[in-house]
Amino acid sequence: MASIHPDPLGDVPKLSHEPSFDDEKKGYGIEAEKSLDSPDSERGTLALGSSEHVNGEPIISTGEDVSNYLVDVHDVGGEALTFRSIVLGTILSGFGASVTQARTFIYSFKPLPVSVSSIFLLLVIYSAGRIWARFPTREYFDRHPRLKRYAAIVHFLNPGEFGMKEHAVATFISTTASAGSTAVNNFAVQRLFYNTNPNAVTAVLATFSTACFGYGLVGLLRPLTVYPSYMVFWASLPSVTVFQTLHHDKVHNKEITSKRVRYFWYAVAGMAIYEILPAYIFPLLNGISIICLATQNAPPHARSVISYIFGGANSNEGLGVFEFSFDWQYLGSYYMSVPLIQQVNTWVGIFFGYFALLGIYYANTWNAKNFPFLSTAIFDSQGNVYNQSFVFGPDFNLNRTALAELGPPYLAGGNVLNNMAQNWAIGGLIAHVTLFWGKDVIAAFKLANARKQPDRHWIAMQKYKEAPMWWYAVLLVLSFFAGLIVIFKGNTTLPWWGYLVALSSGAIIAPFSTALFGRMGNGIATNQLFKMIAGAIHPGKPVANLYFAMWSHDVVSTSVNLAGDLKLGQYLKIPPRVMFITQVYGTILGAVINYVVMQVITTNKRAILLDPIGDNQWSGFGYQSLNSNAVTWSLAGQVYGIHSLYRWVPLGLILGAIPVVFQWLISRRVKKIGPLSIDKIILPYSMGNIALLGAGINSTVWSSIILAIVSQVYLRRYKPKWFRNFNYLIGGGLDGGAQITIFILTFAVYGASGTARPFPTWWGNTDTGNIDYCLHQRKGG
Structure with missing residues (x-):
């Protein structure tokens, strides 16, 4: 009888016998999942171990x-x-460039980076596929002798019922088209900050190069980053559950299937209607701070302090302590998907970050009071936006005379802490x-x-032909030469x-990041490392720094994204060769689409994207941060050198490893502190999130904590049956409903199509100051 090691941070799971594919055909696994509602004895739990059970439920x-x-x-x-899956995926890729998961471009400009799941595209494709399936099929033509000659063509166009695998492939094409778009960020920075417009051929080749190099790399590393059980990619579980509910469950218990489908569509419809309130009509729901509302008549200096601590509904406003958001677009199913211990590691960092960010500002560390409390822009010594065009000139190379006249760039205190963290x-x-994890x-x-x-x-999956390693090797070579061009x-x-x-550099770091993301459900931003390397070997060249970081960091980010897709394909039993074709096609398609989307957004929203503060609808803080890092690291000697103001930032690489080494040494002797296993403490998360609130909208933290506790403590532990059947499903439905509404609003009223149509002002939608009624200040002080 097989038993599985329950600890995902321990050794590779071991069975009492090495299973073969014959075990699968005899019932190993298939019998274990006869029904989502059947008793354990029918589901084979005796053959499959679990860490804990409640009332017989794992x-x-x-x-x-x-x-x-x-x-x-x-x-x-x-x-x-199929022809149908390719066509639907291609058509929906345009939507994918706007609203889908990971580096969705319009959302990249939002003041809080929204990690949008693929549920919206999944639902649209599902609806379109079902409509398509209603057209005449081969069976109809076979019954009519005069039409029988066209039966093969009709079957090619419409193979009948819209199946789960077709649905998944179409969705993969669309989401990959967006997931491969991160290189376009560089071109946005060049347009916004350097007044240059990279041509379409350069953009497409560069995007193909970065995305496909990462995909080729993760393909070679599949045995490490995709195949094992402990590589879960937790954020993909709502998508898996939705696919199973819409297709897979039809072969199982009818009653539970019907209930799951109903609950899913209730969640979609309910959230689609509700999201209109916080996103457009009632923006105060983005962040309700009782303290800010109660202190509107306090003296300005007191309100300034209150705003910095308790405000957070506007971009770069404050830390959002005890502020609550009721806007699902900024929450999402992520907090319902990732186990609590992973999220606690993040909360620990945020908790210390509250004190660190406030301490740095009010102690005037690094002259922090000369600049905004929170900002990712760069400034001169007087607190004005840094004139980088004067310093670097039209050829993007350092003019040392201009640098001596203007001085080096300065950063807001929170931005310095963020770089260090x-x-x-x-x-x-x-x-x-x-x-x-070295043993694993x-x-x-x-x-x-x-x-x-x-x-x-x-x-x-062993009954399907594997995509051979040489396919991925060829892809690496092609992407390498595309980048060289x-x-x-x-x-x-x-x-x-x-x-x-x-x-x-990217190839070395990618396996580390993918391992962390696959196991724990979140990653560590590694772009800073590549900026440092670029600054060291290309001093005085900010654009070279941008492109260096593009090829190195995008190899990492695409490896993580595409490894997650390959894991999703393994869960859904999509043939590996189909996955390869699908993702390469989606990557090429996305290279073109995302370049067009970038051109539209940076043209229509240029002024607000360049504003160091932004507003509650649009903000270029992510691209300001990219540019700030490129400029400051290209001046590494002047900004981060041993005698500079920010000299402790580069030393963080060494300082961050030291506590982890001590943790490992302690874990060799002490396995647990109370109920907590030492090896489940992920210090990189805690350290990296110390300055998580250093920019953007910060009103979501406390709401996300409550959401995580309800889902990952109460439901997971005390209602495991409900959790297993509905938690991920409803989370996916809420994501889908919110994304439908936000997509419509983005083009209808936010101004992505050129003209904004703001909702009339009223108490819940103020047009003066911050939307949460905290004090509105444009500069620190």
């Missing part, structure tokens, strides 16, 4: 629990790559993965060499040898 806590109890292993069959996290990430990597290599893997979803033909100012260093 508590979903680990990656092995997800694999064994949450995600159905049954392969429903059916075609995956990112370095702590990067150093801690490398140390944690190496020390705590070695075990995964051994399993890959033996072509074995205990995960039952991987076992079920950009280096020689585009105005990147990055030499060819710098391009090689960039790719190599």
Whole structure:
């Protein structure tokens, strides 16, 4: 009888026997998931271990629990790559460039970076696919002799019922088109801050190069980053559950299936209607601060302090302590998906960040009071926006005479802390993965060499032909030469040898980031590391710094995103070769679409995107941050040198690794402190999130904590059956409903199409000051 090690942070799960695909055909896994509502004896829990049970129901806590109890292993069959799936995926890619998961472009300009799931596209494709399936099929033409000759063509166009695999492939095409768009950020920065317009060929080749290099890399690393059970990619679970509910559950218990479908559509419809309130009519719901509302008559100086501490509904307003958001677009199913311990690591960092950010500002550390309390822009010594065009000139190279006249750039105190914290996290990430998970990597290599893997979803996939390694190797070569063309033909100012260093740096860090994201559901921002390397080898060249970071960091980000898609494909039993074709096609498609979207947004919203503060609808803080880092790290000697004001920032790489080493040494002797396992403390998360609130909208933290506690403590532990059947499903439905409304509002009233139509002002939609009635200040002081 097989038993599985329950700890996802421990060794690779071990079974009492090495399963083969024959085990799958005999019932290993399939019998274990006969019904989402059947008793444990029918679902085979005796053959599949779990960490804990409540009333016979397993508590979903680990990656092995997800694999064994949450995600159905049954392969429903059916075609995956069809004419219909390609057409629907291609058409919906335009929407994907606007509203889908990861680096969705319009949302990149929002004052709070929204990680949008693929549920919206999933729902639209599902509706379109079902409509398509209602057209005449082959059976109809076969029954009419005069039409029988066209039966094969009709079957090609409409193979019949819209199956789960077709649905998944169409969705993958659309989401990959957006997930491969991160390189476009560079072109937005060049348009906004350097008044240059990279041509479309450069943009498309560069985007293809970064995305496909990352995909080729993750393809070669599949045995480490995709196949094992502990590599869950938690944020994908709502999508898995929705796919199963709409398609997979039809083969199971009718009553529970009907209930799941009803609950899902109730969540979609309810949230689609509700989201109109916080997103347009009643923006006060973005952040309700009782303290700010109660102190409107306080003296200005007191209100300033109150705003910095308790305000947070507007971009760069304050820390949002005890402020609550009721806007689902800024919350999302993520907090219902990731286990509590992963989120607690983040909360610890935020808690210390409250004191650190306030202490830095009011102690005037790094002359913080000369600049806004929260901002990612760069300034001169007088607190004005830094005139980088004067310092770098039209050729993007440093003019030392101009630098001596204007002086080096300065950063807001929170921005300095953010840069330092990112370095702590990067150093801690490398140390944690190496020390705590090194054994798992070695075990995964051994399993890959033996072509074995205990995960039952991987076992079920063995009937399909694997995408050979040489496919991914060829993709690496093609993407490498595409990037080389950009280096020689585009105005990147990055030499060819710098391009090689960039790719190599990204390839080294990508496995670390993917391992962390796959296991824990969140990652560590590593862009700072690449900015540092670029500044060291290309001083005085901010655009070269941008492109260096693009190739290095995008290799990491696309590796993480595409590894998550490959895991989703494993859960849904999509043939590996179909996944390869789908994602490469989606990447090329996205390179074109996202370039067009970038042009539209940066043209129509240029002024507000350049504003250091922004507003509650639009903000360019993410791109200001990219530019700030590029400029400051290109002046690394003057800004971060040993005698500079910010000299502690680069030392963070070493300082971040030290506490992780001590944690590992302690864990060798002390396994637990009370109920908490030492190895489940992820210090890189805590360190990296110390300055998480250093920019953007901060009114969501306390709401997200409540959401996580309800889902991940109460429902997970005390209502495990309900949690397993409905938690991820309803989270996905709420995401889908919010995204439908936000997509419509973005183009109808926010001004993405050129003309904004704000809702009339009233108490819940003030046009003076901050929307949460905290004091509105444009500068620090």
